[in-house]
Amino acid sequence: MQETTGTAPGTTDIPATRPGGGPERRHGPVIVPPGDIELEARNLSVLYGETRALKHISISIPDRRVVAFIGPSGCGKSTLLRCFNRMNDLIPGTRVEGEALFHGENLYGPGVDPVDVRRRIGMVFQKPNPFPKSIYDNVAYGPRINGFRGNMDDLVERSLRQAALWDEVKDRLDASALALSGGQQQRLCIARALAVEPEVLLMDEPASALDPIATQKIEDLIYQLKQDYTVVIVTHNMQQAARVSDYTAFLYMGELIEYGPTEQLFTNPREDRTEAYITGRFG
Amino acid sequence: MSAQATARHPSAQRDPSRFEPRISRRHHVGSIAMVLFLAATLVGLVFLVILLVDIWHDGAHRLTADFLRNPPSRLTSRAGIWPALVGSVWVLVLTAVVAFPLGVGTAIWLEEYAPNNRLTGIIEANIANLAGVPSIVYGILGLAVFVRALAMGRSVIAGALTLALLILPVVIIASQEAIRAVPNSMRLGSYALGATRWETIRHHVLPHAMPGILTGTILALSRAVGEAAPLLLVGAVGFVQFAPRGLQDAFTVIPIQIFNWTSRPQAEFQELAAAGSIVLLVLLLAMNAVAILLRNRYAKRR
Numbered sequence: 001m002q003e004t005t006g007t008a009p010g011t012t013d014i015p016a017t018r019p020g021g022g023p024e025r026r027h028g029p030v031i032v033p034p035g036d037i038e039l040e041a042r043n044l045s046v047l048y049g050e051t052r053a054l055k056h057i058s059i060s061i062p063d064r065r066v067v068a069f070i071g072p073s074g075c076g077k078s079t080l081l082r083c084f085n086r087m088n089d090l091i092p093g094t095r096v097e098g099e100a101l102f103h104g105e106n107l108y109g110p111g112v113d114p115v116d117v118r119r120r121i122g123m124v125f126q127k128p129n130p131f132p133k134s135i136y137d138n139v140a141y142g143p144r145i146n147g148f149r150g151n152m153d154d155l156v157e158r159s160l161r162q163a164a165l166w167d168e169v170k171d172r173l174d175a176s177a178l179a180l181s182g183g184q185q186q187r188l189c190i191a192r193a194l195a196v197e198p199e200v201l202l203m204d205e206p207a208s209a210l211d212p213i214a215t216q217k218i219e220d221l222i223y224q225l226k227q228d229y230t231v232v233i234v235t236h237n238m239q240q241a242a243r244v245s246d247y248t249a250f251l252y253m254g255e256l257i258e259y260g261p262t263e264q265l266f267t268n269p270r271e272d273r274t275e276a277y278i279t280g281r282f283g
Numbered sequence: 284m285s286a287q288a289t290a291r292h293p294s295a296q297r298d299p300s301r302f303e304p305r306i307s308r309r310h311h312v313g314s315i316a317m318v319l320f321l322a323a324t325l326v327g328l329v330f331l332v333i334l335l336v337d338i339w340h341d342g343a344h345r346l347t348a349d350f351l352r353n354p355p356s357r358l359t360s361r362a363g364i365w366p367a368l369v370g371s372v373w374v375l376v377l378t379a380v381v382a383f384p385l386g387v388g389t390a391i392w393l394e395e396y397a398p399n400n401r402l403t404g405i406i407e408a409n410i411a412n413l414a415g416v417p418s419i420v421y422g423i424l425g426l427a428v429f430v431r432a433l434a435m436g437r438s439v440i441a442g443a444l445t446l447a448l449l450i451l452p453v454v455i456i457a458s459q460e461a462i463r464a465v466p467n468s469m470r471l472g473s474y475a476l477g478a479t480r481w482e483t484i485r486h487h488v489l490p491h492a493m494p495g496i497l498t499g500t501i502l503a504l505s506r507a508v509g510e511a512a513p514l515l516l517v518g519a520v521g522f523v524q525f526a527p528r529g530l531q532d533a534f535t536v537i538p539i540q541i542f543n544w545t546s547r548p549q550a551e552f553q554e555l556a557a558a559g560s561i562v563l564l565v566l567l568l569a570m571n572a573v574a575i576l577l578r579n580r581y582a583k584r585r
Contacts, residue, residue: 085475087471087474087475090474092398115477115478115479116477118474118475118476118477119477122475123475125468125471125472127468129466129468129469129471129472130472131469131472131487132491141476141486142477142478145476145477145478145482145486146476146477189472192472192476193475193476196476196477
């Protein structure tokens with residue numbers, strides 16, 4: 001285990017021995033960010049049948065910050081993201097071990113309803129997936145099923161404004177969402193997720209299917225959103241991680257290799273594998 | 284860049300003599316294929332036209348208001364198709380009412396709820412097999428179960444239930460295909476907003492799959508409305524004086540009426556059979572028109 005540098009306040013290393021025994025595993029430098037912790041994984045593993053896609057991950061995600069998960073394809077970053085709103089439950093044959101905590105409460109504990117979890121922890125997917133309904137109905141759908149009793153028009157407008165889409169669609173809320181461009185569709189999906197007033201927004205490569213200008217808009221949006229939301233973003237694009245995130249986690253082969261403040265991870269990585277990945281030597 | 288690549292990989296050097304594109308020959312083969320497919324289409328089309336011209340020629344002059352209004356009769360001048368037409372519509376509607384919810388419900392269970400295990404696989408394989416069982420076998424089943432065991436007698440409801448069983452496998456398979464074609468990203472988007480499984484199915488999967496489900500169901504119903512064999516076993520007869528007024532009434536359907544008329548020696552009855560065929564074809568056309576209208580309506584809503 002490497003020395004912690006002490007420049008990041010509150011930095012500490014995870015013990016090298018996992019609780020619960022098993023073979024000793026070397027963990028890279030993993031910090032606990034300062035401030036309130038919104039989400040936390042404790043010794044979290046995900047198994048698809050016999051293969052362990054995530055191996056004993058422990059990570060803390062601070063309140064109202066942007067955290068990026070980076071790593072090569074198949075490293076488990078999307079799997080880790082989906083643990084936090086129990087979307088992995090929808091994939092048959094998936095088993096989760098360990099804990100995923102939301103405000104200290106285990107999301108996989110008994111009596112926790114994934115339907116409730118998903119309203120409080122929203123998600124945006126890689127490919128824009130608006131419903132084949134009007135723009136208005138896309139945003140209003142989540143509030144409707146969740147029994148929203150306020151003014152729906154106001155909520156739709158506010159959500160679209162938050163997603164920086166209002167000015168582009170305010171005159172055609174009844175038009176089909178499928179008539180929007182890819183970037184607009186993705187912002188609509190963000191508005192749709194925000195409309196149920198979640199506390200966290202999970203984004204699984206939200207800009208990878210978009211052109212550079214649309215990507216720029218999504219990134220600006222993420223920067224705005226962290227005023228009110230905790231944002232966790234999975235990205236293939238390291239420049240994007242460097243631009244939008246406060247903290248970055250590097251995953252490789254289902255393991256968390258390094259987690260720290262974004263600037264430090266990109267300029268002064270403490271693990272050889274992190275450095276090799278961010279300089280493009282593999283991945 | 285290509286020059287560089289060539290320089291770096293001597294094995295990739297271009298040698299035109301190693302290729303023999305024979306482009307005109309390949310286009311020629313393509314043209315032959317197209318002609319074959321066109322010929323295949325024409326064979327079916329020609330026989331369909333012959334059939335239509337033949338029955339129109341034989342039966343068109345019998346297609347009068349009286350023919351549609353009258354019950355069958357020994358006297359060809361007074362014979363009509365009214366009871367059979369009404370019987371067909373009764374059976375059609377009842378069959379749809381029974382087969383549609385059962386079939387769609389089964390498809391939803393199999394696609395959206397059932398675990399992906401061996402039992403589900405066995406059930407699906409059996410449903411596919413049932414789709415290939417001859418309709419006469421369903422007739423025997425209907426006779427044993429509905430007419431005798433459940434004492435429904437030779438009634439409209441017994442006939443409709445028999446036909447519902449006959450088309451159920453087709454409705455299930457068509458609905459499964461339509462549900463399977465709903466992109467999974469739609470389900471995930473719904474779940475991610477905190478929708479339950481039923482809300483996801485009700486609000487997203489079913490509306491998206493509905494055009495396909497309706498098309499499959501109406502094609503299956505088209506088959507049912509042309510069936511004679513199973514209904515003969517269940518007790519529909521060729522000479523019914525009155526149109527059915529309730530579920531328990533005796534009935535006949537157009538194909539059986541046609542069969543009855545064609546089995547008589549007189550040429551006039553053959554003409555009546557041809558006229559009955561025209562009525563049946565119009566009924567089928569109307570059903571397909573409804574299918575297209577419903578499909579367009581659902582497709583437009585998106």
